[in-house]
Amino acid sequence: MALIPPVALSASAxxxxxxxxxxxxxxxxxxALIAWVEWDGKAWxxxxxxxxxxDLTQIDGQNYLGVPRLDYRDTHRLRRERDEKG
Structure with missing residues (x-):
């Protein structure tokens, strides 16, 4: 079975x-790194x-403990790697 990340409410999204x-x-x-989809009337x-x-409001019943947690060094290393990939 596929793992699905927990959901929350985002003010900015x-x-x-x-x-x-x-x-x-x-x-x-x-x-938090978040993802969502938007519908424009034709496509997602x-x-x-x-x-x-x-920015986030947690939703009752969601388990946020399994969300990967990056410390300061990991966060900046991954951002550099993602930027290099484009």
Whole structure:
């Protein structure tokens, strides 16, 4: 069975999003890598963004403990690798 990440409400995305990863962009600050889809009337478009933790409202019944958590060094290393890939 496929694993599905937990969902939360995102103020900046305007609705329900998948929480893919917790990040630490600066020591002591937490952000989340989120994903969602948008319907334009003809097709779905996938979106991703990194938002501050306080942008999200957790939903009862969702398990956020299994979401990967990156510390400051990992967050910056992965961002560099993602930027290099385009």
């Amino acid at each position: 305007g609705g329900v999003v998948y929480v893919l990863e917790w990040q630490e962009p600066e020591p002591g600050h937490t952000a 478009t996938d979106r991703r963004d990194t938002v501050p933790e306080d």
